[in-house]
Amino acid sequence: MKVAQIIADKQGNVIKLEHNQFYSTNRHEAVELRITIEAYGTAHKEELIAALEEEGFRPKQTHTSM
Numbered sequence: 891m892k893v894a895q896i897i898a899d900k901q902g903n904v905i906k907l908e909h910n911q912f913y914s915t916n917r918h919e920a921v922e923l924r925i926t927i928e929a930y931g932t933a934h935k936e937e938l939i940a941a942l943e944e945e946g947f948r949p950k951q952t953h954t955s956m
Contacts, residue, residue, distance in 0.1 A: 903928035
């Protein structure tokens, strides 16, 4: 819920969300979220990533669609 709120606060749009609770051997320590986000340009994408990082998340961009 926190991740979705950060994205919403920055006017991002979640298109798709995948949750993997087996990312870590300790499911209470870490999970993997694969999120497809609609951003309005490169600057907006970077703003979304920075906002997630500021809240302690470690976002990793896997690819971009145009």
